[in-house]
Amino acid sequence: MLAQLLPSLTDGLLLGFVYGVAAMGLSLIWGVMTVINLSHGPVIALGMFATYLLFTHLGVNPYLALVAVAAFGMLLGFLIYGVAVHRVLNAPHLSTLLATFAVNMIIIGVGTAVFTTSPHNIDFPLGSWEIGPLTLPATRLVATLGAVVITGALYLFLYFTRPGKAIRAVANNRQAAELMGIPSARILALSFGLGTMLAAVSGGLIATFFPFTILSGGPYELKSFVICVLGGLGNPLGALLGGLLLGGLEGLIPTFMPVSWVPVVEFGLFVLVLLVRPSGLLGAK
Amino acid sequence: MQAWRQAGFWLPLMIVFLWGLAVLLIRQDTARETAFTLLMCVGLASSLNILLGYTGYVSFGHIVFFGLGGYTGFYFLSQHNWSLLASSLAGGVLSAGLAGLVGLAVLRLRGAYFALATIGINEAARAFVSNFEPFGGATGLFVNFSAYEQYGGAGPALWTAFTFLWVSTLAVLATSFLVKHSRFGLGLMAIREDEDAAMVMGVKAPQAKTIAYVISAFFPGIIGTLYFFKNGNVEPGDAFQLHMSIESLVMVMLGGQGTVLGPMVGAITYQGLRGYLLTSPIFKSLHLAVAGLILLLIVLFVPAGAVGWVRGRFPRWRRVLE
Numbered sequence: 391m392l393a394q395l396l397p398s399l400t401d402g403l404l405l406g407f408v409y410g411v412a413a414m415g416l417s418l419i420w421g422v423m424t425v426i427n428l429s430h431g432p433v434i435a436l437g438m439f440a441t442y443l444l445f446t447h448l449g450v451n452p453y454l455a456l457v458a459v460a461a462f463g464m465l466l467g468f469l470i471y472g473v474a475v476h477r478v479l480n481a482p483h484l485s486t487l488l489a490t491f492a493v494n495m496i497i498i499g500v501g502t503a504v505f506t507t508s509p510h511n512i513d514f515p516l517g518s519w520e521i522g523p524l525t526l527p528a529t530r531l532v533a534t535l536g537a538v539v540i541t542g543a544l545y546l547f548l549y550f551t552r553p554g555k556a557i558r559a560v561a562n563n564r565q566a567a568e569l570m571g572i573p574s575a576r577i578l579a580l581s582f583g584l585g586t587m588l589a590a591v592s593g594g595l596i597a598t599f600f601p602f603t604i605l606s607g608g609p610y611e612l613k614s615f616v617i618c619v620l621g622g623l624g625n626p627l628g629a630l631l632g633g634l635l636l637g638g639l640e641g642l643i644p645t646f647m648p649v650s651w652v653p654v655v656e657f658g659l660f661v662l663v664l665l666v667r668p669s670g671l672l673g674a675k
Numbered sequence: 676m677q678a679w680r681q682a683g684f685w686l687p688l689m690i691v692f693l694w695g696l697a698v699l700l701i702r703q704d705t706a707r708e709t710a711f712t713l714l715m716c717v718g719l720a721s722s723l724n725i726l727l728g729y730t731g732y733v734s735f736g737h738i739v740f741f742g743l744g745g746y747t748g749f750y751f752l753s754q755h756n757w758s759l760l761a762s763s764l765a766g767g768v769l770s771a772g773l774a775g776l777v778g779l780a781v782l783r784l785r786g787a788y789f790a791l792a793t794i795g796i797n798e799a800a801r802a803f804v805s806n807f808e809p810f811g812g813a814t815g816l817f818v819n820f821s822a823y824e825q826y827g828g829a830g831p832a833l834w835t836a837f838t839f840l841w842v843s844t845l846a847v848l849a850t851s852f853l854v855k856h857s858r859f860g861l862g863l864m865a866i867r868e869d870e871d872a873a874m875v876m877g878v879k880a881p882q883a884k885t886i887a888y889v890i891s892a893f894f895p896g897i898i899g900t901l902y903f904f905k906n907g908n909v910e911p912g913d914a915f916q917l918h919m920s921i922e923s924l925v926m927v928m929l930g931g932q933g934t935v936l937g938p939m940v941g942a943i944t945y946q947g948l949r950g951y952l953l954t955s956p957i958f959k960s961l962h963l964a965v966a967g968l969i970l971l972l973i974v975l976f977v978p979a980g981a982v983g984w985v986r987g988r989f990p991r992w993r994r995v996l997e
Contacts, residue, residue: 420787424787426787426790426791473971474971474975477975478974478975478978481978482731483733483786483787483790484727484731484733484928484932485974485978487733487735487787487790488924488925488928488970488974489971489974489975491921491967491970492967492968492970492971492974493967493971494967495963495964495966495967495970496963496964496967496968496971498963498964498967499961499962499963499964499965499966499967500961500964502960502963503960503961503964612794612798615791615794615795616795619791623788648806650802650805650806650813651802651806652802653798653799653801653802654799654802654803654806656802657795657796657798657799657802658799660792660795660799661781661792661795661796661799664781664784664788664791664792664795665780665781665783665784665792668784668788
C-alpha cells in the first residue's frame with residue numbers, strides 16, 4: 391500500500407504545481423474583473439502548440455521557448471480582452487461567459503483546421519532521478535521548479551511594482567482606483583494579458599511531459615475551475631495551494647478506489663465547496 | 676388574459692404543429708430525421724429559456740438533465756421493458772426531482788458561482804454514470820431489438836419516437852408561454868432584474884427559482900429518453916456533452932432570451948447555419964470558428980437576440996412575437 395502510495399502521491403503533487411499555474415491565470419482574471427474566462431482551455435492548448443512549433447521547427451530548447459510563449463500569451467490576452475471582453479464587462483454575467491466562450495470556439499475551430507486533432511508531443515527527455523523508492527522524471531521536476539519561480543515572480547509583481555499594485559487596487563474597487571488616477575482600462579487589459587500568459591506558459595510546461603491535441607486544454611480548464619474554488623476564486627496565490635491539493639487528491643484517490651472515480655470525487659468536492667464556502671477553502675482575495 | 680385568445684400563444688404552437696403534421700403526412704425518413712433533430716433543439720432551448728431567459732440564471736450544465744433523464748428512461752425501457760410513454764415520463768420525473776433537490780442547494784449561489792456549479796454537476800454526473808454498473812458503466816446500455824416489436828418493428832418505432840417528441844415540443848412551448856404570462860413568471864422576471872428587490876416586494880425567490888429549475892429540467896429528461904430510444908443505445912460520452920449545453924445557450928441567445936418564440940427561432944437558425952457550414956466547401960473545416968464568430972457578434976452587438984431586437988424595434992409586433 392505504502393509502496394504504491396508514495397510514488398503516486400509524489401507524482402500527483404508535482405503535477406499539482408503545474409495545475410496551479412494554469413489556475414492562477416483564471417483566478418487572477420476572476421479576481422480583477424469577475425469574469426470567468428471560458429477561453430482559458432484553448433489558450434493552454436495554444437501554449438502547448440507554440441512550444442511545440444518553436445521546438446520542432448526552430449529547434450529552440452522548450453524551456454527557452456517558454457519566454458516567447460509568455461510574450462505570445464500576453465499579446466493574445468490583450469487581443470481577446472480588446473475584442474471580446476471590454477465591451478461586455480459591465481453587462482450581466484451571461485454576456486462575458488458567452489463572449490469568452492465564443493473566443494473558445496474560434497480558437498478551437500481555427501486550431502482544428504490548422505493542427506487537426508491528432509496528438510502531438512515534444513520529444514525532449516531529460517532522463518530521470520532516483521531518490522530511494524521514487525523515480526522522478528526530470529521534466530516534471532523542472533516544470534515544478536518553473537511553477538514555483540512563476541508564482542514567486544507573480545507575487546513580487548503584484549506586491550512590489552506599481553502596475554502590480556494598480557492591479558490589486560482595481561481588483562479591490564475599480565471606481566476608487568479610477569479616482570486615484572489609475573487608468574483602469576489599461577490595467578484590466580494587463581490583468582487579462584497576465585492571466586492568459588500564465589495559461590499559455592502552463593500549457594508549455596505540460597507539453598514537455600504529456601502528448602497533446604488542440605482539445606487538450608479542456609480538461610485543464612475544468613481542473614482550473616476546481617482549483618480556483620479550492621484555493622479561493624480571485625486569489626491567484628491560493629491557486630498554487632489549490633493546485634497542490636488537487637494534485638495530491640489525484641495521487642491519493644487511485645490507491646483507495648479505481649482511477650475512474652477520480653473525477654466523481656473532484657467535481658463532487660467542487661460543488662460541495664461552492665455550496666458550503668463559495669469564497670473557497672482558503673478564502674477569497 | 677386568457678392564453679388561447681392571444682396570437683403570441685398560437686404562433687409558435689401552430690408552426691410546430693403544422694410542421695410535425697406535414698412530416699407525419701409526407702412520411703419520408705430524411706424529413707423525419709431532420710425534423711427530429713430540429714424539434715429536439717427547439718425543446719431543449721425552450722426549456723433552458725425558462726430558467727435562463729425568465730430567471731436570469733445561467734446554467735452551463737443543463738444537458739445533465741437530458742443525460743440523466745435519458746439514462747433513467749432508457750434503463751427502464753431496455754432493462755425492464757417499460758413502454759415508451761412510461762419510461763420517458765420516468766426520465767422526466769427523475770430529472771425534475773433531481774433538479775428540485777439540487778436546486779434547493781445550488782440556487783443559493785448567484786451569477787457566475789451558479790454557472791460554475793452547474794458545470795461541476797454535469798462533470799460529476801458524467802463521471803458517476805461512467806462508473807455506475809446498473810447503467811452499464813463506461814459502455815452504456817443497448818436496447819434489445821425485440822423491444823421495438825411492440826411498436827411494429829424498428830421503422831415504425833422511429834415514427835412513434837418522433838410523434839412523442841413532437842407532442843413534447845408542443846408542451847414545452849405552451850408551458851413556456853403560460854409561465855411567462857403567469858404571476859409566477861412575473862416573479863421570475865423580477866428576480867432576473869433584481870433579486871434582492873424582488874424579495875423585498877414579496878417574491879419568494881428560493882421557491883420560485885427552484886420551481887423554474889424543476890420545470891426546465893422536466894422536459895430535457897423526456898426528450899433525452901426519446902433521443903436515446905431512437906438511437907438504440909446510450910453512453911456517458913453522448914449523454915453529457917458539455918458542448919450541447921453551450922449550443923442550447925447559443926440558440927437561446929440567437930433567438931432572444933426571455934421570449935417564447937426566440938429559442939425556437941434560434942434553434943432552427945443555428946441548426947440550419949451549422950448544416951450549411953458543415954457542408955459548404957469553404958467553411959467545412961472552419962465551421963466551429965464561424966459559429967463562434969457569429970456568437971461573439973451577437974453577444975457584443977445584439978444582446979437581445981433576433982426576436983428581442985424585433986420586439987424592441989417594432990413595438991406593434993410585440994403582441995404577436997411573444
